[in-house]
Amino acid sequence: MVNPTFRITGLDAFYGNKHVLKNINIDILPNAVTALIGPSGCGKSTFIRSLNRINDLILTFRREGKVCYHNQDIYAKDVDVVELRRRVGMVFQKPNPFPKSIYDNIAYCLKVHGIKDKDKIDATVESSLKKAALWDEVKNSLRQNALTLSGGQQQRLCIARTLAVEPEVILFDEPCSSLDPISTAKIEELIHQLKQSYTLIIVTHNMQQAARVSDFAGFFLLGELIEFDKTDKIFTAPKDKRTEDYITGRFG
Amino acid sequence: MRIRLFKEFIIEKLIFLSGIASILFVILIFVFLLKEGLSFFKEINLFKFISGKHWYPISEPEQFGILPMILGSLLVTLGAIIFAVPLSIGAAFYISEVAPGKIKDILKAGIEMLAAIPSVVLGFIGMITLVPLVKNVLHLPTGLTAFSGSIMLGLMSMPTIISISEDAINAVPKSYKEGALALGATRWQAMYRVTIYAALPGIIAASMLGIGRVIGETMAVMMITGNAAVIPHTFFQPVRTLTATIAAEMGETVYGSMHYYSLFAIGIILFIITFIINITADMVLHRKHK
Ligand SMILES: Nc1ncnc2c1ncn2[C@@H]1O[C@H](COP(=O)(O)OP(=O)(O)OP(=O)(O)O)[C@@H](O)[C@H]1O
Ligand SMILES: [Mg+2]
Numbered sequence: 001m002v003n004p005t006f007r008i009t010g011l012d013a014f015y016g017n018k019h020v021l022k023n024i025n026i027d028i029l030p031n032a033v034t035a036l037i038g039p040s041g042c043g044k045s046t047f048i049r050s051l052n053r054i055n056d057l058i059l060t061f062r063r064e065g066k067v068c069y070h071n072q073d074i075y076a077k078d079v080d081v082v083e084l085r086r087r088v089g090m091v092f093q094k095p096n097p098f099p100k101s102i103y104d105n106i107a108y109c110l111k112v113h114g115i116k117d118k119d120k121i122d123a124t125v126e127s128s129l130k131k132a133a134l135w136d137e138v139k140n141s142l143r144q145n146a147l148t149l150s151g152g153q154q155q156r157l158c159i160a161r162t163l164a165v166e167p168e169v170i171l172f173d174e175p176c177s178s179l180d181p182i183s184t185a186k187i188e189e190l191i192h193q194l195k196q197s198y199t200l201i202i203v204t205h206n207m208q209q210a211a212r213v214s215d216f217a218g219f220f221l222l223g224e225l226i227e228f229d230k231t232d233k234i235f236t237a238p239k240d241k242r243t244e245d246y247i248t249g250r251f252g
Numbered sequence: 253m254r255i256r257l258f259k260e261f262i263i264e265k266l267i268f269l270s271g272i273a274s275i276l277f278v279i280l281i282f283v284f285l286l287k288e289g290l291s292f293f294k295e296i297n298l299f300k301f302i303s304g305k306h307w308y309p310i311s312e313p314e315q316f317g318i319l320p321m322i323l324g325s326l327l328v329t330l331g332a333i334i335f336a337v338p339l340s341i342g343a344a345f346y347i348s349e350v351a352p353g354k355i356k357d358i359l360k361a362g363i364e365m366l367a368a369i370p371s372v373v374l375g376f377i378g379m380i381t382l383v384p385l386v387k388n389v390l391h392l393p394t395g396l397t398a399f400s401g402s403i404m405l406g407l408m409s410m411p412t413i414i415s416i417s418e419d420a421i422n423a424v425p426k427s428y429k430e431g432a433l434a435l436g437a438t439r440w441q442a443m444y445r446v447t448i449y450a451a452l453p454g455i456i457a458a459s460m461l462g463i464g465r466v467i468g469e470t471m472a473v474m475m476i477t478g479n480a481a482v483i484p485h486t487f488f489q490p491v492r493t494l495t496a497t498i499a500a501e502m503g504e505t506v507y508g509s510m511h512y513y514s515l516f517a518i519g520i521i522l523f524i525i526t527f528i529i530n531i532t533a534d535m536v537l538h539r540k541h542k
Contacts, residue, residue: 052434054430054433054434057426057429057430057433059353082436082437082438083436085433085434085435085436086435086436087436089434089435090434092427092430092431092434094427096425096427096428096430096431097431098428098431098432098446098449098450099428099449099450100449108432108435108445108446109435109436111445112432112435112436112437112438112441112445113436158431161431161435162434162435165435165436
């Protein structure tokens with residue numbers, strides 16, 4: 001049995017008094033794609049946002065239970081959150097490129113990590129844009145403001161930016177929710193390639209997408225993890241009636 | 253259908269009117285200034301007016317040189333900018349990004365109060381506290397200096413700069429900051445390279461408004477800067493500003509005299525200086541964010 005990248009035990013999460021995650025237990029395995037599905041408002045975003053502690057920014061957020069990353073509790077006092085977020089990257093639901101040029105969006109990540117060498121930056125800008133399947137579309141306009149790109153291009157830029165940091169894990173929160181089928185296909189293809197070298201967690205509302213790209217799948221409902229298993233099991237022989245109802249479209 | 257179109261028409265025209273009203277007022281004021289001030293320039297050469305070193309409007313022969321006041325205004329304004337702009341931007345960041353809830357509310361309320369104090373009161377307080385302090389600490393013959401004026405004006409412009417910058421910083425989408433932090437940026441790196449960058453147009457506009465207040469301020473400078481119409485050589489000597497000259501002498505002039513018109517001419521110069529500053533700021537902004 002391989003060591004899990006993340007081991008989450010008894011995780012509860014709250015916004016103020018609102019209890020949004022209830023006793024979540026889950027192991028995330030390395031070099032695999034884990035898909036999280038469930039109806040809107042069931043806590044999927046809250047869950048993945050607790051894995052890189054980006055939810056710390058929300059003042060009312062509170063959690064109990066353990067989130068271990070390589071056997072290290074990430075909510076322990078002595079944890080270096082900046083280093084954690086460098087190793088656990090995140091692509092947000094809504095594309096959020098910085099209001100800078102395409103080039104600077106990626107160069108920013110490198111500067112943040114102390115890389116000043118111009119050649120190195122140029123090389124990384126190119127390689128990460130290539131990995132994110134955006135290079136051919138923007139190679140002649142790297143100085144253009146990133147906000148002028150289309151939504152799908154912006155999202156791929158955000159992915160490129162995340163790749164430039166060379167994390168170990170990438171969290172995707174509905175990366176395709178605002179994209180057309182062609183961009184979606186490109187991103188799915190990308191996820192497929194990234195699996196070789198990264199651990200991926202993806203939240204999606206699209207059942208076909210979850211079935212296509214993931215190795216493991218978890219079904220959330222009202223803050224509880226109802227079922228977690230290999231993707232083909234979840235989609236062909238779910239153990240729980242509610243999972244079956246959801247994936248066959250009978251509710252939600 | 254008719255009625256709806258008519259309503260649209262009225263609303264459109266009303267909005268248009270309020271839009272041009274402000275421009276109209278500016279033009280009216282400028283025309284009035286020109287009308288009163290231009291007759292002055294028939295007698296006195298503009299260049300001589302600006303570069304003249306002596307201001308003796310009522311002696312014989314009278315001399316109208318406003319260079320000391322232009323320099324006085326610039327010196328006091330520059331000092332106020334150097335003092336107030338960085339401090340205000342820092343304060344705005346502290347309030348919007350760092351301060352915990354309670355402190356934030358207290359600070360915001362305090363700043364709004366500061367903005368509400370009339371400038372005469374501030375000038376008076378400055379006169380009895382700041383002026384002696386400057387004199388004693390720096391061992392100067394008098395505390396009525398450009399330096400004191402800069403500090404006082406800086407303080408007066410801070411509420412404007414802070415609250416508008418703070419709005420600009422708050423208006424930066426939270427997703428930018430989240431994006432930066434998720435990439436492993438430290439809090440400071442996210443603030444410095446992303447939030448400030450995105451809020452920059454607003455911060456510059458805030459500073460311009462603050463500076464506008466400094467240049468136009470009259471009462472407080474009149475009470476604190478010493479009002480000596482001589483060319484300043486250091487920060488630590490009395491100066492007189494353009495605004496203070498107008499305010500101090502307007503009451504004593506004979507209507508229609510050269511002295512009277514000269515004050516309007518100063519108004520024109522002041523107007524032009526402010527105008528140039530605004531245009532420059534606009535150009536800087538547009539080049540940066542086209
Ligand atoms: N900042 C917040 N403050 C208070 N409540 C919040 C906050 N963010 C989310 N919630 C609540 O927590 C619950 C879970 O939200 P979450 O965003 O995790 O759901 P989700 O599964 O990602 O939904 P979606 O599929 O619509 O993105 C919801 O009921 C939501 O209203
Ligand atoms: Mg969500």
